[in-house]
Amino acid sequence: MSTVHEDTSLEFIASNLDILATILPERLLKPQVGIVCGSGLSTLAASFRERIEVPYSSLKGFGISTVHGHKSALAFGLVGPGDGVPVVAMLGRFHAYEGHSLSTVVYPVRVMARLGVKDIIITNAAGSLDPALPVGTIVSIRDHLALPNLTGFNPLLGPAKPQYPRFLPLSTAYSHSLRRTVFLAAHELGLPSSTLGEGTYAWVSGPTYESPAEGRFLRAAGASVVGMSTVPEVLAAKEEGIEVCVLSLVTNFVVVPDGYRSVREEVEAELAGRPLPPVPQVEVSHEEVLAIGKEKGEVMRSLVEKMIELLGKSG
Ligand SMILES: O=P(O)(O)O[C@H]1O[C@H](CO)[C@@H](O)[C@H]1O
Numbered sequence: 001m002s003t004v005h006e007d008t009s010l011e012f013i014a015s016n017l018d019i020l021a022t023i024l025p026e027r028l029l030k031p032q033v034g035i036v037c038g039s040g041l042s043t044l045a046a047s048f049r050e051r052i053e054v055p056y057s058s059l060k061g062f063g064i065s066t067v068h069g070h071k072s073a074l075a076f077g078l079v080g081p082g083d084g085v086p087v088v089a090m091l092g093r094f095h096a097y098e099g100h101s102l103s104t105v106v107y108p109v110r111v112m113a114r115l116g117v118k119d120i121i122i123t124n125a126a127g128s129l130d131p132a133l134p135v136g137t138i139v140s141i142r143d144h145l146a147l148p149n150l151t152g153f154n155p156l157l158g159p160a161k162p163q164y165p166r167f168l169p170l171s172t173a174y175s176h177s178l179r180r181t182v183f184l185a186a187h188e189l190g191l192p193s194s195t196l197g198e199g200t201y202a203w204v205s206g207p208t209y210e211s212p213a214e215g216r217f218l219r220a221a222g223a224s225v226v227g228m229s230t231v232p233e234v235l236a237a238k239e240e241g242i243e244v245c246v247l248s249l250v251t252n253f254v255v256v257p258d259g260y261r262s263v264r265e266e267v268e269a270e271l272a273g274r275p276l277p278p279v280p281q282v283e284v285s286h287e288e289v290l291a292i293g294k295e296k297g298e299v300m301r302s303l304v305e306k307m308i309e310l311l312g313k314s315g
């Protein structure tokens with residue numbers, strides 16, 4: 001488990017505001033939009049104006065992100081024309097599989113809430129379970145399937161707190177209004193319609209990628225993409241009253257063969273002098289995930305920036 005100080009009281013979380021007030025100019029101190037950068041996607045914050053990076057180590061209660069492709073810092077800045085919209089981005093997130101508690105995983109979202117963030121755009125790299133969502137597609141998430149939540153692993157477990165609802169409804173967790181903004185932004189940018197899809201995100205704990213049977217199971221259960229993050233952040237943001245948008249970048253196909261070829265038949269055919277064609281042995285890797293993030297990071301960045309611009313206009 002994480003060794004960070006596990007005080008999640010509002011006072012402790014809010015003490016970060018005093019630290020930030022000594023680092024940031026007034027106009028950056030009240031971000032309207034929060035961004036969570038997925039694996040290989042920290043370039044989403046690359047063109048913030050007046051950008052200031054604040055390492056997690058200089059704040060209170062933050063963990064350290066240990067995954068390649070995640071930086072341990074917040075980036076503050078402005079996005080869009082004119083005065084710009086003040087924003088804050090997590091350049092790296094925490095995953096439960098790193099050994100972080102779920103409180104640590106969602107902690108930065110709670111800090112964003114104290115800073116006044118109204119809308120959050122949570123991004124991730126994910127494996128596709130749907131042939132209609134090929135590698136490189138950005139998927140606007142409309143729902144989730146969280147097996148860990150269904151089996152007792154939920155960041156909102158614990159004593160009731162008066163400021164939060166005890167039983168949080170999730171039917172509207174993925175803001176309809178922000179999902180519209182995603183497609184309006186893509187239209188304004190003239191992105192081909194194949195760039196953007198819609199789907200359901202399955203959260204698994206990782207760190208193993210899915211076995212073929214698990215992939216088939218998730219697909220049959222209605223998931224479009226799968227990843228090892230995001231849902232805890234969505235739950236905390238929803239609990240904090242923040243509007244949530246999730247964008248998944250498809251970095252790979254989950255290996256989901258329709259069936260298994262009998263190895264007995266394979267060996268018997270070979271012995272009979274009629275060898276069958278070899279079965280391709282495909283494996284996903286984090287390097288592949290990061291490479292697609294690098295390749296498609298610019299499209300994702302332009303989409304996120306255009307969304308923020310539109311949100312700035314609508315107040
Ligand atoms: O969800 P993000 O942080 O984008 O990262 C994804 O990429 C990693 C696996 O390659 C996992 O951490 C998975 O969740």
